[in-house]
Amino acid sequence: MTGDIFKKTALWIAKIGLFIVPFIPLYVSRVLFFPYITGKNFFFRIAVEILFALWGVLALMDRRYRPARSPLVYAMGALFLVLILSTFFSVNPYRSFWSNYERMEGFVGFAHLFAYFLLLVSVFKTEKNWRWLFYTLAGAGAAISFYGYLQALGLVAISAQSGPRVDGTFGNASYMAIFVLFSVFISAYLFFKSSEKWQKIAFSSLFLLEVPVVFLTATRSAILGLIGGFALA
Numbered sequence: 222m223t224g225d226i227f228k229k230t231a232l233w234i235a236k237i238g239l240f241i242v243p244f245i246p247l248y249v250s251r252v253l254f255f256p257y258i259t260g261k262n263f264f265f266r267i268a269v270e271i272l273f274a275l276w277g278v279l280a281l282m283d284r285r286y287r288p289a290r291s292p293l294v295y296a297m298g299a300l301f302l303v304l305i306l307s308t309f310f311s312v313n314p315y316r317s318f319w320s321n322y323e324r325m326e327g328f329v330g331f332a333h334l335f336a337y338f339l340l341l342v343s344v345f346k347t348e349k350n351w352r353w354l355f356y357t358l359a360g361a362g363a364a365i366s367f368y369g370y371l372q373a374l375g376l377v378a379i380s381a382q383s384g385p386r387v388d389g390t391f392g393n394a395s396y397m398a399i400f401v402l403f404s405v406f407i408s409a410y411l412f413f414k415s416s417e418k419w420q421k422i423a424f425s426s427l428f429l430l431e432v433p434v435v436f437l438t439a440t441r442s443a444i445l446g447l448i449g450g451f452a453l454a
Contacts (some may be wrong), residue, residue, distance in 0.1 A: 231279045232286070235344045238272045240354065242337070243361040246400060247368075250388050255322050257380065257392025262325040266333050273336045276343060288343050301335045304328060352414075355407050362404020363427055365389045366434045369397065373437050386439045398435055398443035405431045406450060 241267065250260025280287045288294050308328040320327030345351050369387040371377040379388055386394035389401075396402040405428060412424040435447050 228279060228283055231275050232344065233270050233338065235276055235279070236350075238268055239340060239344060240357050242268060243354075243358045244364070246361065247364060247390050249392075249399055257390070258325055262330070265337075266329075269333045269340070272340055276340055278447050280343065285346075286343050288339055291342075292340060295389075297335065297338055301331070304331050341426055352411075353391045355411055358407050359404060359411060359424070359427055362401055362407065362431060365397070366401055366404070366431045369401070387434065387437045394438040395440045395443070398438035398440035401431050401434045401438070402443050402446055405435065405447065409454075 245264050245268070248260055248264055250256050275284065292304050305328070308314060310315045316327070320330060339441045341354075345354060366389075368377065368389050372379045372387040372389070379385070380391065380392040383394045387397060388394040389397040391397045391400065408424050408428040408431060409453040412421055412428065415421050415424060432447070435443050
């Protein structure tokens with residue numbers, strides 16, 4: 222009985238944590254040297270480490286919460302193996318492993334992303350779970366886009382390094398463009414998957430809200446990706 226209570230509690234904590242993660246890009250630390258990068262990354266890594274530890278216990282107790290065998294899981298595992306090899310055989314293994322505070326990528330960053338992937342495919346087992354995750358991602362994209370409009374109107378300052386290009390809470394217009402680009406396609410996907418009229422209106426409105434933001438970032442690669450993505454679709 223105690224085990225069942227723990228499993229239910231752990232599962233709910235994991236789900237709530239995974240729904241919070243998409244809003245981490247909204248966080249900007251004003252006390253760190255790289256306010257737009259380090260705060261988000263520390264927040265993300267700490268959250269993933271806590272959730273991963275919790276999920277690890279849950280997976281040991283119940284096979285249902287272990288990653289299912291699938292081509293996607295195998296592909297991500299192969300990619301992670303390649304990252305391990307490329308890290309230790311690189312020109313500078315130390316830097317490849319740790320990266321730096323300005324980028325916070327490196328093997329450590331990718332290891333946390335891989336852990337996040339395992340959490341998602343293990344905890345979210347139903348279409349309803351994934352749909353709500355997409356709703357959450359769309360909501361985070363809407364918040365970032367709204368902030369971008371405030372910057373374009375001069376109501377909120379743009380970071381010094383981005384100049385006239387809106388960069389949201391990322392401090393980098395290119396990062397902002399990629400995040401919104403994902404949200405644009407998620408909104409389009411949800412529009413076609415929704416059956417209710419009010420949902421179609423909501424997601425089409427969100428789509429129309431976000432597309433101009435990609436252009437306001439003045440990021441050519443993202444603009445070409447937007448055009449090319451829809452042409453391919």
